Amino acid sequence: MAAIKEKKIPTEAELLKMPESDYMNDAQLGFFRARLQQMERELLQNADETTEHLRETVIVPDPADRATIEEEHALELRTRDRERKLIKKVQQSLARIESGDYGYxxxxxxxxxxxxxxxxxxxxxxxxxxxxxxxxxxxxxx
Structure with missing residues (x-):
């Protein structure tokens, strides 16, 4: 049985040293695919954590404390909305890698x-x- 050769993903420094004629070769596409997939995983994990955090309702009698908590939730929701848009861009970038359009x-x-x-x-x-x-x-x- 022949051993399957695993493709090595280059480092950023190795990418920058590659000649322009190698632009968007398999190694470069593999690097960006891995980076985008990691970004997607992190963004989805953040979204899950936000959902869990917002479910944890704490009843606070003090209006000032309640206002602070509501402001924190609003800020967290705005951040997640930006991340939701970024997830869409990440997924579009992954699709561009598959279609051969990525990097252009x-x-x-x-x-x-x-x-x-x-x-x-x-x-x-x-x-x-x-x-x-x-x-x-x-x-x-x-």
């Missing part, structure tokens, strides 16, 4: 770049395209 700008088709993807694994636009979009939003408010 949605607008231009150009490579997004390893450094940008390391900073923001869910990026769908190159830095230049993102800057253009933000400028348009600032100018036209769309």
């Amino acid at each position: 700008c949605e607008e231009t088709g150009e490579p997004i770049g390893i450094p940008r993807l390391l900073a923001r694994p869910t990026a769908t636009l190159s830095l230049e395209a993102q800057q253009r979009r933000e400028l348009r939003q600032k100018l036209y408010g769309d």
Whole structure:
């Protein structure tokens, strides 16, 4: 029986040293798949913890304490809402890996770049395209 060779996932430093001609090769895609899957697991775990935390109702007679608890819950819910949106982006990024579109700008088709993807694994636009979009939003408010 032949031993199955396990693919080694490169480190960030190894990714950055790879030549541009290797852009979005199997090793790089494996790295980002693993990173995105880890992000998804953490976000889902946070959501479960929030649900459990919010179920633990504590009756506090003091109005100031009650207001503090309600404010903490509101803040926690806003955070979870942002994370819910991020989960969707993570899942879309994983789908882009499977379809072969990951790492390329949605607008231009150009490579997004390893450094940008390391900073923001869910990026769908190159830095230049993102800057253009933000400028348009600032100018036209769309």
